[in-house]
Amino acid sequence: MSFREKIHWVAFLSLILGFGWYFMSYPWAVANTRGGMLTAVWMLIPTTIIFLVPMVAGTVWFTIRTPKEANLKEDEREKTIHLKGTHAAYYPLVLGIWANIFALINGLSYGWSVNILMATLVLAELIRVGSQLYLYRRGY
Amino acid sequence: MAQAPFTNDIKTLRFLAGEMTQADLGDKVGVTRQTIAAIEQGKYSPSLEVAFRIAHVFGKPLEDVFRWQAD
Numbered sequence: 381m382s383f384r385e386k387i388h389w390v391a392f393l394s395l396i397l398g399f400g401w402y403f404m405s406y407p408w409a410v411a412n413t414r415g416g417m418l419t420a421v422w423m424l425i426p427t428t429i430i431f432l433v434p435m436v437a438g439t440v441w442f443t444i445r446t447p448k449e450a451n452l453k454e455d456e457r458e459k460t461i462h463l464k465g466t467h468a469a470y471y472p473l474v475l476g477i478w479a480n481i482f483a484l485i486n487g488l489s490y491g492w493s494v495n496i497l498m499a500t501l502v503l504a505e506l507i508r509v510g511s512q513l514y515l516y517r518r519g520y
Numbered sequence: 521m522a523q524a525p526f527t528n529d530i531k532t533l534r535f536l537a538g539e540m541t542q543a544d545l546g547d548k549v550g551v552t553r554q555t556i557a558a559i560e561q562g563k564y565s566p567s568l569e570v571a572f573r574i575a576h577v578f579g580k581p582l583e584d585v586f587r588w589q590a591d
Contacts, residue, residue, distance in 0.1 A: 449552075452552060455551035455555050456551065457552075457564050457566075518563065
């Protein structure tokens with residue numbers, strides 16, 4: 381497994397850990413109030429910490445273990461894998477934006493809007509990193 | 521996934537070149553070991569530039585390394 385693939389696994393699991401905690405802990409009963417929005421904003425601090433700590437630790441760990449690989453430039457196959465992953469993530473992003481527009485038109489407040497946007501971003505990231513991991517495993 | 525419509529003799533050529541490793545070849549060509557492995561297995565079609573670089577490492581013309589196999 382290449383260095384970049386390992387880092388992708390770390391990112392994938394960190395995303396699930398950080399935002400999994402967020403969506404499981406969020407008080408959905410107050411989502412449609414101003415307090416719901418403020419709670420979402422406040423919860424981003426621990427979420428970011430939960431996401432970043434394993435991400436940074438994993439990157440440092442694998443860099444120390446394989447410093448040569450860590451310094452390698454992305455080659456043409458890896459660049460294509462990254463482009464394909466980013467392309468795949470475009471679709472959930474568009475769907476999420478439409479869902480948000482629909483929610484705002486139908487009178488849902490900022491709390492829901494923030495959560496829909498966050499879920500959109502997380503889903504897009506999971507699809508981006510997940511599809512890149514799949515392509516790494518498949519060879520291309 | 522669909523295999524590339526050509527085969528290659530990279531594995532044999534590496535062996536004949538003093539049992540060169542995939543990592544060594546990758547270093548000489550400027551790609552990762554995993555990319556060389558994917559090319560060898562026909563899972564990834566390299567760019568023309570990388571194909572020429574691989575042939576150049578072995579001192580062979582391109583058609584001695586890659587052979588068209590479709591039809």
